[in-house]
Amino acid sequence: MKVKVAVNGYGTIGKRVADAVNLQKDMEVVGVTKTKPDFEAKLAVKKGYKLYVAIPERIELFEKAEVKVEGTIDDLLEKVDVVVxxxxxKVGAENKPKYEKAGVKAIFQGGEKSHVAEVSFNALANYDDARGKNFVRVVSCNTTGLARFISVVKSVADVKKVRATMIRRVVDPKEDKKGLVNGIMPDPVRLPSHHAEDVKTVLPDVNIVTTAFKVPTTLMHVHGISIELDGKLEDIVAALEDEPRIMLISEEDGFTSTAKIIEYARELRMRYDIFENVVWRESLAIHEGELFAVQAIHQEAIVVPENVDAIRAMFELADKEESMKLTNESLGIKK
Known part of the structure; x- marks a missing residue:
């Protein structure tokens, strides 16, 4: 069985999801959508994706720009099993009634409120909760990074309490009309941040509080994590080393900043996509019963494998281990 997939919104995340789905043997991209005939729309057509107009009333804009389209989102929904x-x-929630009317499953992203879906999803944390579901929400980049790290630690240690601080990139690289130019912004000013509650949507038994700050960079997020636990550092390091979606790096190899990580990734993958949590080995330490760690999160790519695994879970194509293995192999996620 090949699951027929639509990607509604061929942008920062959408184009990466489309390319990832295109690599899977058990699913296919039937079409992608754009709201305007910009360079990304033209690139989608050039790459061979069938393009549809996300806002039907704008189809004339595409015709005037001589960008080939196959129809509107309504036409696309008639041909697919699931929409990513x-x-x-907030636009995803507005789109949900359209998907319900068309009788298709849908995956939403972490920018939507959790109640938009039946379950919030992270492959390592709660893959089975999404099995057979019609509406699933893949949690945000920061939540994905936290949920992965905590899940691996929980597999070998008794986690009592988690405290994490997110130092967030202010916008994605292409967002040139907005951003923080020279300053540090608490996000939000009133603490704690929303990330802890989002983690609890996939790890409900974890005691976690988070804070977050925006800084004027576009490359990656950085997390400072403290976990009160009962466990041994060597067991935790071994578990992190064993998990393909965790990349351990060392300052000794020249990884002194997120800029160096991105430079490495430029040689590693298309678009310098980093699907893994990037954890500094030197940061891993246990002091008076608390594990400390620092990790970097590539906000443009980290949720991509989760979207692929969510499709398999929703259509019950594979169990957790098999799905993650297939996704990892197709995206080059390996030790």
Whole structure:
């Protein structure tokens, strides 16, 4: 069985999801959508994706720009089994009635509120909760990074309490009309941040509080994590080393900043996509019963494998281990 997939919103996340789905043997991209005939729309057509107009009333814009389209989102929904909605924040929730009317399953992204879906999803944390579901929400980049790290630690240690601080990139690289130019912004000013509650949507038994700050960079997020636990450092390091979606790096190899990580990734993958949590080995330490760690999160790519695994879970194509193995192999995620 090949699951027929639509990607609604061929942007930062959507184009990466489309390319990832295109690599899977058990699913296919039937079409992608754009709201305007910009360079990304033209590139989608050039790459061989069938393009549809996300806002039907704008189809004339595409015709005037001589960008070939196959129809509107309504036409696309008639041909697919599931939509991966990569629309801007809150637009996904607005699109949900359209998917319900068309009788198709849908995956939403972390910018939507958790109640938009039946379950919030992270492959390592709660793959089985999404099995057979019609509406699933893949949690945000920061939540994905936290959920992965905590899940691996929980597999070998008794986690009592988690405290994490997110130092967030202010915008994605292409967002040239907005951003923080010279300053540090608490996000939010009133603590704690929303990330802890989002983690609890996939790891409900974890005691976690988070804070977050925006800084003027576009490359990656950085997390400072403290976990009160009962466990041994060597067991935790071994578990992190064994998990393909965790990449351990060392300052000794020249990884002194996120800029160096991105430079490495430019040689590693297309678009310098980093699907893994990037954890500094030197940061891993246990002091008075607390594990300390620092990790970097590539916000443009980390949720991509989760979207692929969510499709398999929703259509019950594979169990957790098999799905993650297939996704990892197709995306080059390996030790």
């Amino acid at each position: 909605d990569c629309s801007p924040n």
